[in-house]
Amino acid sequence: DQQVKQNSPSLSVQEGRISILNCDYTNSMFDYFLWYKKYPAEGPTFLISISSIKDKNEDGRFTVFLNKSAKHLSLHIVPSQPGDSAVYFCAASTSGSRLTFGEGTQLTVNP
Amino acid sequence: ETGVTQSPTHLIKTRGQQVTLRCSSQSGHNTVSWYQQALGQGPQFIFQYYREEENGRGNFPPRFSGLQFPNYSSELNVNALELDDSALYLCASSIHNRDLNEQFFGPGTRLTVL
Numbered sequence: 037d038q039q040v041k042q043n044s045p046s047l048s049v050q051e052g053r054i055s056i057l058n059c060d061y062t063n064s065m066f067d068y069f070l071w072y073k074k075y076p077a078e079g080p081t082f083l084i085s086i087s088s089i090k091d092k093n094e095d096g097r098f099t100v101f102l103n104k105s106a107k108h109l110s111l112h113i114v115p116s117q118p119g120d121s122a123v124y125f126c127a128a129s130t131s132g133s134r135l136t137f138g139e140g141t142q143l144t145v146n147p
Numbered sequence: 148e149t150g151v152t153q154s155p156t157h158l159i160k161t162r163g164q165q166v167t168l169r170c171s172s173q174s175g176h177n178t179v180s181w182y183q184q185a186l187g188q189g190p191q192f193i194f195q196y197y198r199e200e201e202n203g204r205g206n207f208p209p210r211f212s213g214l215q216f217p218n219y220s221s222e223l224n225v226n227a228l229e230l231d232d233s234a235l236y237l238c239a240s241s242i243h244n245r246d247l248n249e250q251f252f253g254p255g256t257r258l259t260v261l
Contacts, residue, residue, distance in 0.1 A: 040189070068249060079151070079237055080190070105220030125189050129247055134180065136201055137189030 039063045042127050042138035050146055055113040057141050059126035062107065066128040070135070071111045072102060074123045083124075084111070116145045151240050151253035158261045160228050168223040168256045178202070179221040180250070181213060184235040194223050196245050225258075233260045250259030 040061045049055045057071075067088040072080035086100045086109070087094040093100050099112045113120055121144050127135040152171045160166050173181050178197045181191035184221035196215035210226040219240070225232055235257050241250040 042189075045187075068247060072252075077254060079239070079254050080254070082248050082250070085246075085248045111234075127189075132244065133190040134195065134205065134246060135182075135190070135247060135250075136192070139187065139189050 038139075039066075040126060040136050040138040042124075042141050044141050046100070046142040048144045048146065049116050051118055052115045055104050055116045055120065055143055055145065057111040057113075057124050057126075057143065059066045059109050059111075060081070060107060061109075061128050063136075064107070066136075067131065068129045069100070069102060070129075071098075071107050072127060072137075073120075073134050073140045074125060074140070078115060080125060083098075096125075104107045113143075115142070118145045121145050124141070151238060151251050153238055153253040153256050155237075155256060156254070157257045157259075159261065161261050162228055164228050164260075165224065165226045166228060166258060168225075168238075168258070170221045170223070170240075170253055171240035172219045172221070172238075173251050174206050174222050176240035176242055176251075178241045178243045179215060179219065180239045180241070181221070181223050182237040182239065183207075184237060184255070185231075186234070187191060190237055193223070228260045230260050233258060 070085040071083040074080045102132045123140045127137045180195040181193040184190040195206040199215045214222045235255040237255045239252045
């Protein structure tokens with residue numbers, strides 16, 4: 037029962053262009069969504085989050101969009117930089133409880 | 148201020164053995180959560196400890212157990228190891244009832260079961 041899905045295992049973009057990572061969920065009780073970045077041999081690090089009462093949240097080059105009717109969220113990175121190359125996980129929670137993660141998307145930003 | 152640390156970094160065990168993994172939480176954090184990340188998958192919640200008691204559990208059998216100590220550090224114990232227990236085990240520390248974006252992960256322990 038995969039409640040959070042990231043259907044693209046990998047994504048490759050050119051430096052300076054936009055990276056768009058997608059995530060779908062099935063549990064309508066999720067009310068808080070987060071994106072994490074993970075480098076090899078390190079734990080996931082928090083990137084950006086969004087509450088279900090919003091449809092957009094921005095932090096510098098990172099923007100998360102939430103479409104509740106479609107149960108879909110996306111992370112936009114503009115402009116993409118080679119240092120952004122990592123595995124990106126989306127995660128969801130209900131009322132601040134445990135995190136439910138997607139499978140991750142490997143982003144590669146080519147110089 | 149030290150971050151979340153885990154030990155050991157790597158571990159190899161054989162099927163049927165028992166293993167103990169350790170996690171030191173970030174300074175000031177009183178809650179520890181454990182996650183299992185199998186190869187090619189996202190982390191899956193095992194359980195959380197707060198005030199030295201289990202405070203929520205995911206879909207893992209009872210052979211996965213844990214402890215939290217008065218200094219908020221934590222252990223994850225797995226008995227009767229199975230091949231499918233091979234994974235990266237992550238712990239995350241936080242302050243109870245604070246936002247999840249204030250939860251910090253350690254680098255993980257890579258467990259291989261042969």
